[in-house]
Amino acid sequence: MIEFHSVSKIYGEDYYALNNVSLNIGEKEFVSVVGRSGAGKSTLIKLLLKEEAPTKGRVLFKGVDVVKLKGNSIMRYRRRIGAIFQDFRLLPSKNVYENIAFAMEAGGRTKEEIRSDVPQVIEIVGLKGKEENFPHELSGGEKQRVAVARALVQRPEVILADEPTGNLDPIHTWEIVKLLLKINEFGTAIVLATHDKDIVNFLKRRVVTLEDGKVMRDEKVGTYKI
Amino acid sequence: MNLLRIIQYGWAGFWRNFWVSSATMGIMVLALCVVSLLLVMGYITDAFIEDVQGKVDISVYFERDISENEVLDIKTKIDNLQEVRETEYISQEEALKVFRERHKTNDLLMASLQELDSNPFQASLNIKANEASQFDSIVSFIEKEDGLGVVAKINFKENEKVIERLISITSSIENMGVFVTFLLSFVAMLITFNTIRLVIYNQRDEISVMKLVGASDWFIRGPFVVTGSIYGITAGAITWAIFFVALWFISEKVGAVFPGTDVYKYWSGNLFGIFGLLVGFGVALGAVSSFVAVRRYLKT
Structure with a gap:
């Protein structure tokens, strides 16, 4: 589903955030991308979201070259992938319900679809009763659950999670990890960028280890080794 | 469907950021007061020139x-x-x-x-x-x-010399009026534009998030343009009302200084013309400023 072909991302003259990375991620897979800060995890996610373009190489999503997408195709592409970030990136002026519904509205979904799907997703992430709350009225864990719900409501083929537990306490961290596992069981692929050793070792799934922008290890059932 | 959503979000943006909206409208009211003042001055100048010429x-x-x-x-x-x-x-x-x-x-x-x-x-x-x-x-x-x-x-x-002098004075006043009107209107537009730009600058992260979840440029920009238009409508109406009351109080005094003028009658007599002009100018100012200010963050 996702293919990286000899991808490099160079900042400035010679700083390689990613260095000749080749990688395939299949449908329904759960892949943890691990590495120290600056190893290239976030750059990998940014290239997939088309927030950045690679300096060299190709990034494909279901055979389509992401780098070549322009204008409306970018927004249609982004509706097929969900994204979760360490800093939540919620819309502060919209309440929980609206934050989740916004993604569907942006996709031109009908009022009926929104009325039926949003409450379901809110229930899945355990935020029932918080629909009217604004982001500043929520805890870190709750904010991240809104972000998960927003990603999930699009029924994406893959969810990209960039350090989603980085700002959370241990209890909320495990809540989010379990939520991601549940979503994966429903058939959505997950790409989790993290440097949390406990999470990676708990998951017992595929692990891609990055170091200085290069893929050092790619294990089918891996553990955290740096 | 999406147009309705854009309008709803624009309206929500106006109410939920009430203090920011109030401050922005305050600046717009000041800018529109400048425009209104120019309108009244233009009327007084025309009436005064007509009165003098009539004599x-x-x-x-x-x-x-x-x-x-x-x-x-x-x-x-x-x-x-x-x-x-x-x-x-x-x-x-x-x-x-x-x-x-x-x-x-x-x-x-x-x-x-x-x-x-x-x-x-x-x-x-x-x-x-x-x-x-x-x-x-x-x-x-x-x-x-x-x-x-x-x-x-x-x-x-x-009388030729006096008449010639009168012609030269009245045409100077008219030319000055046009120049001052353009200059101050430009300043008013610039101040409003920068105020709205600052408001939208504060929401740049929100715009980038909207892009990430796959919203189209118009779905992002639309509500800001609607909010800008609401600023314009409200500020235009407030400015009109301020001048309506103020001119009612000072009309007689102005008439004593400039015979042949009735500024209150001018303001209330041109109800739809002046009201429409102020609201229209406000809406154009708010909508265009928002449109331009958002564009920058849509590109990034």
Whole structure:
């Protein structure tokens, strides 16, 4: 589903955030991308979201070259992938319900679809009763659950999670990890960028280890080794 | 469907950021007050110039032996000129009557008048032009028409310098008015644009998140343009109301300084014109500023 072909991302003259990375991620897979800060995890996610373009190489999503997408195709592409970030990136002026519904509205979904799907997703992430709350009225864990719900409501083929537990306490961290596992069981692929050793070792799934922008290890059932 | 959502989000953006909206509208009201002030000043200047010009006339005096019909014939011809606003015929008898009335307390003058056998006054025509600059061509017309030499004197020559000066002052005031209007309107637009730009700058992260979840440029930009338009409608209406009340209070005083003006009547009489202009200007200012300000963050 996702293919990286000899991808490099160079900042400035010679700083390689990613260095000749080749990688395939299949449908329904759960892949943890691990590495120290600056190893290239976030750059990998940014290239997939088309927030950045690679300096060299190709990034494909279901055979389509992401780098070549322009204008409306970018927004249609982004509706097929969900994204979760360490800093939540919620819309502060919209309440929980609206934050989740916004993604569907942006996709031109009908009022009926929104009325039926949003409450379901809110229930899945355990935020029932918080629909009217604004982001500043929520805890870190709750904010991240809104972000998960927003990603999930699009029924994406893959969810990209960039350090989603980085700002959370241990209890909320495990809540989010379990939520991601549940979503994966429903058939959505997950790409989790993290440097949390406990999470990676708990998951017992595929692990891609990055170091200085290069893929050092790619294990089918891996553990955290740096 | 999406248009309705855009309007709803625009409305929500206006209410949920009430204090920011109030501050932005406050700035817009100030900017629109400048525009309103220019409108009122323009009206006062026009009315004042018209009043002064209305007071300037030229008099054509006719030879004493000319019959009234001949004078009235010339009057008809002059009345037909496009440049002429009004003419007034003063017969020899009327001129005498006016003189007597004016100087009835002056015994010496009255006695001198008694000594004369006939009416010493000439029949005359007072001519007012639409604009002071048109007197020249009116006088040329009269001189050309006066083939039989019935015109004894035209007092234009004596007043020419005053009239020329008046023309130069009024055209300077009009030119200055246009320049000041453009300059201050530009400043008002710039201030409003920068205020809205700052408001949207504070929401740049929100815009980038909207892009990440796959919202189209118009779905992101639309609500900001709607909010900007609401700022404009509200600020336009508030400005109109402020001037409505303020001009009601000062109209009489302004009228005393500039005779022939009634600023309150001007403001309330042009209800839809001025209200529409202020609201329209406000909406255009708010919508265009928002449109331009958001564009920058859509690119990144």
